[in-house]
Structure formats: structure tokens, C-alpha cells
Amino acid sequence: MNLINKIKSNIRLSVQILFTALTNGYLLGYANGKIYKGDSKQICVPGLNCYSCPGAIASCPIGSLQAVLGSRDFKFSFYIIGFLMIIGAFVGRFVCGWLCPFGLVQDLLYKIPLIKKIKEVPYDKYLRFLKYIILIVFVIILPLSISNYSGDGKPWFCKLICPSGTLLGGIPLISMNSSLRRILGPLFLWKMFILISIIVLSIKIYRPFCKYLCPLGAIYGLFNKYSLYRYEIDYDKCIKCDLCHKKCDMNVVVHETPNSVECIRCGKCIKVCPKNAIKTTFAKNIDLNKKSNV
Known part of the structure; x- marks a missing residue:
């Protein structure tokens, strides 16, 4: 276990x-x-x-x-x-x-x-x-x-x-x-x-x-901004605490450019976000499907 x-x-x-x-x-x-x-x-x-x-x-x-x-x-x-x-x-x-x-x-x-x-x-x-x-x-x-x-x-x-x-x-x-x-x-x-x-x-x-x-x-x-798998910021939740940027080892300012050409999609920013404001397009689609089935 x-x-x-x-x-x-x-x-x-x-x-x-x-x-x-x-x-x-x-x-x-x-x-x-x-x-x-x-x-x-x-x-x-x-x-x-x-x-x-x-x-x-x-x-x-x-x-x-x-x-x-x-x-x-x-x-x-x-x-x-x-x-x-x-x-x-x-x-x-x-x-x-x-x-x-x-x-x-x-x-x-x-x-x-x-x-x-x-x-x-x-x-x-x-x-x-x-x-x-x-x-x-x-x-x-x-x-x-x-x-x-x-x-x-x-x-x-x-x-x-x-x-x-x-x-x-x-x-x-x-x-x-x-x-x-x-x-x-x-x-x-x-x-x-x-x-x-x-x-x-x-x-x-x-x-x-x-x-x-x-x-x-x-x-x-070059494909990061346009790929099917992207990061998205919920700006209604984002408090611009900059924790995502501080955690990012690739030095991406995630809350400003979540799909920077430098982002390697490691997911550390998602884990550290205190407001759950960062999601992937795949996770977002899963959430929408769950809501539609309720």
C-alpha cells in the first residue's frame, strides 16, 4: 500500500x-x-x-x-x-x-x-x-x-x-x-x-x-499555445499570489502566460495553487462532463 x-x-x-x-x-x-x-x-x-x-x-x-x-x-x-x-x-x-x-x-x-x-x-x-x-x-x-x-x-x-x-x-x-x-x-x-x-x-x-x-x-x-492539452487560468479564482511562478522551475509566470513556450507541463503550478485556479483543458472537460451528468 x-x-x-x-x-x-x-x-x-x-x-x-x-x-x-x-x-x-x-x-x-x-x-x-x-x-x-x-x-x-x-x-x-x-x-x-x-x-x-x-x-x-x-x-x-x-x-x-x-x-x-x-x-x-x-x-x-x-x-x-x-x-x-x-x-x-x-x-x-x-x-x-x-x-x-x-x-x-x-x-x-x-x-x-x-x-x-x-x-x-x-x-x-x-x-x-x-x-x-x-x-x-x-x-x-x-x-x-x-x-x-x-x-x-x-x-x-x-x-x-x-x-x-x-x-x-x-x-x-x-x-x-x-x-x-x-x-x-x-x-x-x-x-x-x-x-x-x-x-x-x-x-x-x-x-x-x-x-x-x-x-x-x-x-x-511553438505548439504550446495551440495544443489540445493546455493550461487555463480561472481569473475569477486567481488572486495573483505568484506561488505558481515561484514554484515553476522553468521560470514561467504561469498566471500571466500559462502556455508559455517554456512550459513543460510538469504540473507543479497546479498542485501549489491555493485557489485551484489552474486547470488543464482535459481536466476542465472532465469537470464539465461530470456536471452535465448530475
């Missing part, structure tokens, strides 16, 4: 762990040090999910998008673009808060106690534009414009930046394959530098990768 109560009180963490286990739980991949290449790898999952992770049973939408844009045969994928639009239109950045494995990693690092947290980052407002620059330059422009002798581009974001790929893909593969360890070079050291930097920052700053660098979060955030 205590276990059930703990799961209920930590429902978001439970969903994050479960989804990570489902999408990155191919244990034979870790045992053999090989990448799973079954049919499910042709399917994208909503969050960052490195193709090179030995446990990954599906693909990352950002990695897949770069692969298509860099291909000499294809420059557009209705499947990937459609997938991102459908997920975004349905839930927006809910994916970041509940379904992304690297989001879970950052959440767990931020829970490390006895270390002073940084709530306000200098130049935070300007740094948040970096993820859009990374999306445009590294995910779109470079794969489209720079190709090798055979006409294929490279997944530049995955190759030069993505710390999730290094943590969940690069390190496990290298640790289990001596042949890969022998060819390590400056690029891997650069990727390790980025990963270690993100890890250290994640202990002090809530989700620095999501806030400043993630191109997938940049895409989903």
Missing part, C-alpha cells in the same frame, strides 16, 4: 521512468554492445532517444529529421514532420516534462541535495534563444548544405552537440567495444566536455539543456 501511495504522489517521475524503460529497455543491446536494428527502429518516439543507444528500440525525431535532410535521395519527410506536428498539436511540451529520457536524467540530477541551486541565470532571457539557433543551424541548415563526396549530409546536432546521445549511446557502446575505444579522438572529447558540463549545470540549474539547447523542445514549445 505504501508503494502505491508513493507512486501516486510521484506520478510524473513514475511515468518518466516507465517510458524510458520501454523505449530504451533492449537489454540484449547492452549485453552485446550492439545497436538494435529491428523494424521498430523505423518508428519515432516523442522525446530524445538516440538511435545509437544499445537499448533503444525506436528512433529520435531530431536524429531522423537530420537523416532525411542530409540524404541525397530525400529532403523532406511527411512522416517525421507530420509526427512532430501531431505530437505538438496534441500535447506541446508535455513530452519534455513527462516522456523524454534526458529530461528524466536532468530532473534526477537537480534532486541532488546539499548543493545551492541557481534560480535566476544571468542573461536567461537571451540564452533561451540558443535552442532556436541550434534548431535552425545544426538540425536544418548544415545537414541540407554540407555533404560528403557521395552527396549525403551529416547529423550535425547529433555529431557535435547532443549530450543525450553521448550519455545513452556513445558511452555504453565505447565501454563495450574495444575497437571503438582505439579510434577515439578530439570529437569524442568535445562531446564528453558538453555532457559533463550539462551534468554539472543540471545539479545547480533546473534542466539547462531543455531551457537553452534542445531543438526538440524548441519545436514542441
